[in-house]
Amino acid sequence: MKDSPQVTVLRLGHRPGRDERMTTHVGLTARALGADKVVLANAARNQADTVIDITDRFGGPFDVASTEEPKRLIRDFEGRVVHLTMYGEPVQEIEDDVREAHADDPLLVVVGAEKVPFEVYEHADWNVGVTNQPHSEVASLAVFLDRLFEGRELDREWENPDRVVVPQETGKRVVDPDEK
Template structure:
């Protein structure tokens, strides 16, 4: 399944950190790209740097027009999930979403245009209470993949220059290419 995340309503002066985290979660939890409505070179550069150093083919595309992206995605056979606390329960729609070959996950920031609720194939709530859009995206993607994105190991999906070796205590970081490793206590 191909997954793309559309970040809607990004405000560069307010949302840099949250949008960067949306991108980090998107990449780590199996999305191929993040489409960013608006332009923020700092967010793009940060996420490009992570993909370059840590590995993977994750892309960030800036300055997209959300209606065009949603329309084009649907015309190409994809389905659109809008994450909102007002939507259907995640568990009620998940099996149907999993049958889609391509999924666009829309994550809002500021007030989401009412039109999106009608254009989305599913308006999905991780919980019907106020919560973080970063948490909602992580939970949605984890449930979508049944946790497999975490179980198969990042090194097989992201053969990058940097790799963390899981340890019970301390830190073990391998730097590929220069033969160095870093470590230390917590």
């Protein structure tokens, strides 16, 4: 988000035909909850297009990229690396340290699908568990980002949207931003 070092989310291990909607949801969650960029490994081309399309319609800035070399990206990342995994240390014990580091340094947040290579655990500055229960990389990412930004991401303003949702007690209201 504006006024803080970049947060990039790396989605590892996308399996075509199986992880399509999960990968899309990782990308959209990264955008909605305050990250600046998502990188999709293993050529998740359609998923990248969906996230780009949402950014065109609902606003940015938000970058979408893909990589064939996710391990290299982790190794060469200039900043700190968090890997979200159910085997890691409790988010509630680690979040202050991560937040403090992120005051100065860009952050790479790695989320996997099923199997994550051991090098990822080794290269991460923190392996972090949002509980040590099996659930969802999308849920872990969401809780992690909400805690990292301490809720500030919920008030994020978007540049150049084509449409804006106006919160309603009941029903739906979507307007052209000029009428807002």
